[in-house]
Amino acid sequence: GAGVSQSPRYKVAKRGQDVALRCDPISGHVSLFWYQQALGQGPEFLTYFQNEAQLDKSGLPSDRFFAERPEGSVSTLKIQRTQQEDSAVYLCASSQFRGYEQFFGPGTRLTVL
Amino acid sequence: AQTVTQSQPEMSVQEAETVTLSCTYDTSENNYYLFWYKQPPSRQMILVIRQEAYKQQNATENRFSVNFQKAAKSFSLKISDSQLGDTAMYFCAFPSQGGSEKLVFGKGTKLTVNP
Numbered sequence: 249g250a251g252v253s254q255s256p257r258y259k260v261a262k263r264g265q266d267v268a269l270r271c272d273p274i275s276g277h278v279s280l281f282w283y284q285q286a287l288g289q290g291p292e293f294l295t296y297f298q299n300e301a302q303l304d305k306s307g308l309p310s311d312r313f314f315a316e317r318p319e320g321s322v323s324t325l326k327i328q329r330t331q332q333e334d335s336a337v338y339l340c341a342s343s344q345f346r347g348y349e350q351f352f353g354p355g356t357r358l359t360v361l
Numbered sequence: 362a363q364t365v366t367q368s369q370p371e372m373s374v375q376e377a378e379t380v381t382l383s384c385t386y387d388t389s390e391n392n393y394y395l396f397w398y399k400q401p402p403s404r405q406m407i408l409v410i411r412q413e414a415y416k417q418q419n420a421t422e423n424r425f426s427v428n429f430q431k432a433a434k435s436f437s438l439k440i441s442d443s444q445l446g447d448t449a450m451y452f453c454a455f456p457s458q459g460g461s462e463k464l465v466f467g468k469g470t471k472l473t474v475n476p
Contacts, residue, residue: 350408
């Protein structure tokens with residue numbers, strides 16, 4: 249079906265606000281990943297789900313970051329009390345099998361003022 | 362920790378010429394996969410080519426090919442007959458150790474194809 253979609257594409261938040269970023273993976277893809285990409289850098293891993301189970305959250309930078317995928321499809325990345333250093337592009341990716349390519353969404357550009 | 366090193370922050374090439382982007386990595390695993398991803402200015406990351414480490418034959422995909430040297434832990438990307446649409450950031454990536462599927466990315470090479 250369609251590719252990975254993310255919403256919103258752009259988000260501006262005032263410091264201290266909570267934000268929620270949504271990811272719709274490709275239908276049937278078991279694995280879902282969140283990455284953070286700073287300007288001019290490569291993506292850095294945040295967290296990973298296999299179906300609804302969060303198997304790895306070692307990349308989440310602080311307890312202000314929380315991710316969920318309750319029904320094994322759509323995922324939400326929530327950032328509480330946003331800080332300026334949270335400004336980045338947040339990429340979501342999904343894959344069907346281990347070792348196969350990860351399909352990326354267009355990303356959400358978060359700017360914290 | 363696993364690392365991926367792309368030593369060329371920026372490169373440029375004339376249209377129709379060939380360019381090679383370098384990537385080295387560090388892992389203690391024997392079986393793994395390696396990827397080159399392309400990220401055009403619009404930001405959507407797409408897969409360029411994939412190499413399985415147990416295969417000795419270098420992967421090719423149309424104008425894109427790799428030079429995979431397992432012992433040297435080197436995985437370079439060659440783009441032949443460069444086109445203006447090849448202008449993008451290119452990232453080398455491979456899965457982290459220990460069974461995790463997360464990808465470790467290099468810092469990227471910004472490639473500009475000039476007319």
